[in-house]
Amino acid sequence: MHPPKREFIPAAGVDWLLPIYDPLLRLLGRDALLRRTLIADADIEPSQHLLDIGCGTGILSVLLKQLEPNANVRGLDPDPKVLGRARARAAHAGVAVEFDRGFADQLPYSDATFDRVFSSLMFHHLTPDQKIATLIGVHRVLRPGGSFHLLDFGEATSGLHGLIAHLFHRGEEIEDHLEGRIPAMIRAGGFADVEEVSRHGTMFGSISYYRARRASDDGPASTPV
Numbered sequence: 001m002h003p004p005k006r007e008f009i010p011a012a013g014v015d016w017l018l019p020i021y022d023p024l025l026r027l028l029g030r031d032a033l034l035r036r037t038l039i040a041d042a043d044i045e046p047s048q049h050l051l052d053i054g055c056g057t058g059i060l061s062v063l064l065k066q067l068e069p070n071a072n073v074r075g076l077d078p079d080p081k082v083l084g085r086a087r088a089r090a091a092h093a094g095v096a097v098e099f100d101r102g103f104a105d106q107l108p109y110s111d112a113t114f115d116r117v118f119s120s121l122m123f124h125h126l127t128p129d130q131k132i133a134t135l136i137g138v139h140r141v142l143r144p145g146g147s148f149h150l151l152d153f154g155e156a157t158s159g160l161h162g163l164i165a166h167l168f169h170r171g172e173e174i175e176d177h178l179e180g181r182i183p184a185m186i187r188a189g190g191f192a193d194v195e196e197v198s199r200h201g202t203m204f205g206s207i208s209y210y211r212a213r214r215a216s217d218d219g220p221a222s223t224p225v
């Protein structure tokens with residue numbers, strides 16, 4: 001799949017930092033624990049179809065397949081360099097994960113394809129319009145009753161959290177997070193049962209885990225507010 005040429009913010013902010021992206025993540029502290037919590041909470045069943053949007057170097061996609069070997073796992077990212085690393089990670093781990101090149105707000109999948117969609121630390125790379133388009137698309141590709149699991153920067157509940165997040169992320173992409181607008185945006189994407197399940201302090205700021213469900217008797221996604 002070859003999406004049209006478009007700009008995006010790469011995994012580590014700039015391309016030349018990509019080789020140290022994984023070690024940087026470990027600095028986040030609790031990274032592995034947060035991902036395992038996200039997966040455990042998703043209550044995955046064998047043979048389900050799982051999608052990891054903005055999969056980066058494939059940490060979450062590969063972990064999903066390792067923890068749920070009978071699930072069908074796909075990762076999606078616009079950056080061919082991180083996709084190369086993700087494929088190498090899967091090969092090294094000896095697991096079969098498909099990786100596609102594409103953008104979160106233009107998901108190249110049919111309606112109602114997936115049981116679970118995950119996104120970890122990607123959402124703050126998107127502008128507000130891209131976030132809403134992504135959420136509408138995630139709602140579309142989820143089967144009714146399926147769920148979306150989002151790990152990313154949360155509301156800045158202290159000046160320090162906001163300051164730290166701003167140090168690492170300049171631009172409008174981070175503001176929806178720090179201002180606590182993510183749950184309302186998820187609802188605007190058409191989701192029911194939106195919940196901030198947990199919140200974790202890290203050295204890069206406050207990270208929240210949000211869970212949302214596509215209603216079982218759902219029609220098309222609602223129009224954004």
Ligand SMILES: C[S@@+](CC[C@H](N)C(=O)[O-])C[C@H]1O[C@@H](n2cnc3c(N)ncnc32)[C@H](O)[C@@H]1O
Pocket residue numbers: 008009010011012025053054055056057058059060076077078079082102103104105119120121122125126130
């Ligand atoms: C900080 S990394 C997170 C990677 C991975 N999910 C993780 O948890 O390690 C953010 C990723 O989002 C990707 N990204 C940026 N803009 C995107 C977009 N519009 N759609 C999908 N992914 C995007 C980047 O290429 C990068 O790999």
